[in-house]
Amino acid sequence: MTTNPMHQFEVYRIGPEIILGSLNLSFTNASLFMVISATLILILLFIGTKKNLLVPSKMQLISEMSYTFVAKMINDTAGSNAKPFFPFIFTIFMFVLFCNMVGMLPYSFTVTSHIIVTFVLAGIVFVGVTVIGFIKHGIKYLNLFVPKGVPVVLLPLIVIIEIISYLSRPISLSVRLFANMMAGHTMLKVFGGFVISLGILGGWLPLSFSIALTGLEVLVAFLQAYVFAILTCIYLNDALNLHH
Amino acid sequence: MKNLKEISTRLEIAKKKIKDRHVENDGSNVSSLGVGLKISTELVVSVVVGATIGFILDSWFDTKPVLIICFFVIGAIAGIWNVIKVAKKMQNKIKG
Numbered sequence: 001m002t003t004n005p006m007h008q009f010e011v012y013r014i015g016p017e018i019i020l021g022s023l024n025l026s027f028t029n030a031s032l033f034m035v036i037s038a039t040l041i042l043i044l045l046f047i048g049t050k051k052n053l054l055v056p057s058k059m060q061l062i063s064e065m066s067y068t069f070v071a072k073m074i075n076d077t078a079g080s081n082a083k084p085f086f087p088f089i090f091t092i093f094m095f096v097l098f099c100n101m102v103g104m105l106p107y108s109f110t111v112t113s114h115i116i117v118t119f120v121l122a123g124i125v126f127v128g129v130t131v132i133g134f135i136k137h138g139i140k141y142l143n144l145f146v147p148k149g150v151p152v153v154l155l156p157l158i159v160i161i162e163i164i165s166y167l168s169r170p171i172s173l174s175v176r177l178f179a180n181m182m183a184g185h186t187m188l189k190v191f192g193g194f195v196i197s198l199g200i201l202g203g204w205l206p207l208s209f210s211i212a213l214t215g216l217e218v219l220v221a222f223l224q225a226y227v228f229a230i231l232t233c234i235y236l237n238d239a240l241n242l243h244h
Numbered sequence: 245m246k247n248l249k250e251i252s253t254r255l256e257i258a259k260k261k262i263k264d265r266h267v268e269n270d271g272s273n274v275s276s277l278g279v280g281l282k283i284s285t286e287l288v289v290s291v292v293v294g295a296t297i298g299f300i301l302d303s304w305f306d307t308k309p310v311l312i313i314c315f316f317v318i319g320a321i322a323g324i325w326n327v328i329k330v331a332k333k334m335q336n337k338i339k340g
Binding site for chain 2: 157160161164167168171172175180223226231
């Protein structure tokens, strides 16, 4: 039996075809798993905050831990100025985390393994942070591209370099998440294919690799959500507190 | 009065302990792995972004292939510059 390791990333339509002008708005398996992730987050937080026990239940503990985790992350990296943006960063963190984790379940679909999804998330962060920077500092926000203590001769080059590194933010943000998720899931599938093709005699070695890789992938799923959120905080910090 | 003073010194010591522990934890936790992932991708992506900008400008000004070469190099410089900046920030954090 040969299976295509890329087959798992195929997007297909579920239900009727909805075409609005030149847009295809049909409900796909990707949309389904986004809805599932969002629903799981809502259920977790709803049950977790329903009864405010002094000694928390497991659900309450999880939701409170996720709250303090994100709150601490924002405080450490972006300072107390960024407190109003807590809901945004919490939403991004939980959404990416749940999409990654739901993708780890067998027969599920990993939404974050598609670059368009991660690129839209990163694009929202990029545009949002730029707009916030301009609202907060006005035209002075462009000082971000002019570092302090640089000789005048080098200034044009440095400005171009800074602009390139600023423009590379959304791309590095999206490519990192997408590439990690896709590579990990492809690798799992390839090792799974080896188990079947090597049979009962030789299949044990790739099977043990598969198990180890599953553990690694759970770590990566969490880590990528964390990195995505923390980089959002860092970019927000640049926009809120210029030159710090 | 004496009691209050004693409490405040004890509080100070406890706060310092918490601070020390925090610094100890900083070295080997998840965020270090995050920093590693961050700079490794930025190193690669800056080159790609630089080359793309060069390619677009080339087709605007019809100067193939001068600008793509220039911006490829500038992109590489930007990537390395970013790594140096992050490394410097980390060093400052360790120092104080």
